[in-house]
Amino acid sequence: MPTIGFETHDHHACVSDAMAKAEARCAASDLRLTPVRRRVLELLLAEHRALGAYDILGHLSAEGLGTQPPVAYRALDFLVKAGFAHRVEALNAYIACTHLGADHAPAFLICRNCRSVAESNTALTQGRLGDAARAAGFQIEHTVVEAQGLCPACQTGDAA
Amino acid sequence: MPTIGFETHDHHACVSDAMAKAEARCAASDLRLTPVRRRVLELLLAEHRALGAYDILGHLSAEGLGTQPPVAYRALDFLVKAGFAHRVEALNAYIACTHLGADHAPAFLICRNCRSVAESNTALTQGRLGDAARAAGFQIEHTVVEAQGLCPACQTGDAA
């Protein structure tokens, strides 16, 4: 029972849906979903977990798609800039976006045990930090909101 | 005019006050503020900016307090665990806590231009992410909330 994003779901549909949306957006926005970029997005989508750049590179290299770090980093940069993936700062890792298409400020629930990640939304500019920013005259461009802890599956039979 | 935490203030008092509180807390909690740890805290307090571990190590080494990475990392680990400093995930850097003594979930406003950082508070478990976490059965242990953008000083005469 692979809990994914902490909930069971039709993951096959989830993946193909996301790939279709990504392709549509590339076609619409004149972005190029090249083989390496496509494969990296597939790898990220395959698991609702954060993967490091070198995890990705390992897969790519096993599949003959590239052996050097810049290959992975460039693909990840593209996906992040295009909004198809997010960088998880607290893990120095990357994860596929689960709200493809929507313009959103992502927030993550990160399991410290199994590294599974659920993506939620935030409206930070509306909360207390937004107030503080406005009061200070600080202009927010990007937000990082990451909660770390234990996912439901890892709370029982723990691994503290 | 060194805007500090985005506001001018009596920084000399700010630093000595923080050092006094840290010493008091160490005495009360049986923590040892050794020379290296004390000096690293002073270095972090001196600027309301995030400093990398190797920035710190540079100062330490210039002062004969240690030349190898573990010296800096151990001191920083101590300060973070003791609550005297925070790690800024988005910068892989460290900053002195400006709410010493209070048990708090820090949130940061980070200028991408001058790396100055203002510390605010968050109550993430009460907001939308907290709701999502409860709904998913996710147990939050630690939160990372970092807003990146431009501080007041860097908005004029910019450096986009």
Add this chain to the structure above:
DNA sequence: CCAAGATTGTTATAATATAACTCTTGTTAG
């Protein structure tokens, strides 16, 4: 075809972080 720009290949290196072992020092049980 050709030029311009985007993408990829490749080498090398930078920046961040930790493992593991030693040595010193200070505390304390006996």
Add this chain to the structure above:
DNA sequence: CTAACAAGAGTTATATTATAACAATCTTGG
């Protein structure tokens, strides 16, 4: 007092994450 222990600091080596720089190739419009 002194052996035993624990915490801290010194040191070496290495792991992990990330980027600079330049050459080669592909893509697309003219």
